[in-house]
Structures are given as C-alpha cells and as structure tokens.
Amino acid sequence: EVWLVQSGGGLVQPGGSLRLSCEASGFVFSNYAMTWVRQAPGKGLEWVSVISTDGAKIGYADSVRGRFTVSRDNSNNALYLQMSSLRVDDSAVYFCAKGIRADSLDMAFDIWGQGTLVTVSS
C-alpha cells in the first residue's frame, strides 16, 4: 500500500526554524514529483513548494521563497521542507503529496500525507 508519513511539526517562535519530513513507502519514490501544500486553521489550501524527481526543478510560492527550502533524498525515500525565519502567518497544517504520474511534472496529487501542524507563536 502507498503511504506518505509526515513528521517534524510543532510549536516554534517567530523567527525560528523547523524541518518537516515526509517518508514514502509503497511506490518508487524517485520516479515522482512531490509537493508541499499548507492549510491555515479554518482556511483553504495553499500551495507551498514542488520538487521534481531528481531535485533539478524546484518551485516556491512567493510567500515562502527565500525562507523555505525543499529537498529530497531518493535513497531514503524522503522529502523535506526546511523552514526558517518563520512568521505567525506560516502557522498551518502542512501536507506533502505525490505527483500523479511517474517521470513528469504533472501537478495533480494523488497520495497525501496525514498532515503536520506547525504553530508559530511567541
């Protein structure tokens, strides 16, 4: 069965840093683009970042560019989101998700992690 299991959320002060992890199983991780999407409490979905299969192509939302860094370790089937200079408005549930087609950047996402809560507060 295909799974994405997330970890790394928590409470952090404004200006602090946090790293989120997303571990994949049940599929050939290295063949799929991956994305991060967040959802502030009671709000809609906001795309954060995407990374291609080999990490060569990366995209960020304007709201996080320069502060967040997405990466992947294909040998360990893991996706990461390094978040720094965190702001109160970064508080959200963060989801990782898998691209729908192998070896492509088709940005539809068919498998999602369970989500991890990041709270930025003093």
Next chain:
Amino acid sequence: EIVLTQSPATLSLSPGESATLSCRTSQSVKNYLVWYQQKPGQAPRLLIYDASNRATGVPARFSGSGSGTDFTLTISSLEPEDFAVYYCQQRLNWPPLTFGGGTKVEIK
C-alpha cells in the same frame, strides 16, 4: 498568477440530490484542472484530474467537465460520505500552483 473562483461557497443539499459545483479561472487553463475532496481533519483526496478524468477508486457519481475557464464538478446523487469541502486546482501555469477557495457541501 491564475486565480480560481469557486461557487457557491456553500451548497446545502439532501442525500440523494445532485450537486453542481463551479470553478472559474482568471485565464484559460485548457483542461488542466483538478478537483479534490476534503473532509474535516483529513488530507485532501484527488477526485478528478485534467477536468474530466476520475482518479482511481473514485465513484462514478463524481464527474467533471469543462475547459478553458469554466469547469464543473457534478455529484449525481449525494451519499452521506460526500458532504465535505471541494477544491479545484489549476496545473497549467506554475509557480504558483493555485487552488480555489473551496465549496462546502453541507447537509440540508
């Protein structure tokens, strides 16, 4: 940035009724439109990709249509488990990928 506008914001219906959800984009996205379902406390679930293709395991009562700037998600006969929030997303131009604001389908 392509802006997606979903309507209505809330749809109040009874089980067995049909639901029609709209998603309009600020510029053409051809057929690169995706629909997700999200229930409280859960991750989104992929329903429809490329405007009209049902994802694996999605019941036939869900159908998508449209192209260009106007898209529709139809649920032909609402089951109790269909009451949820539905989001559209365009995948033509990125960054940024963009989502609509969501339509909540609630029990009347």
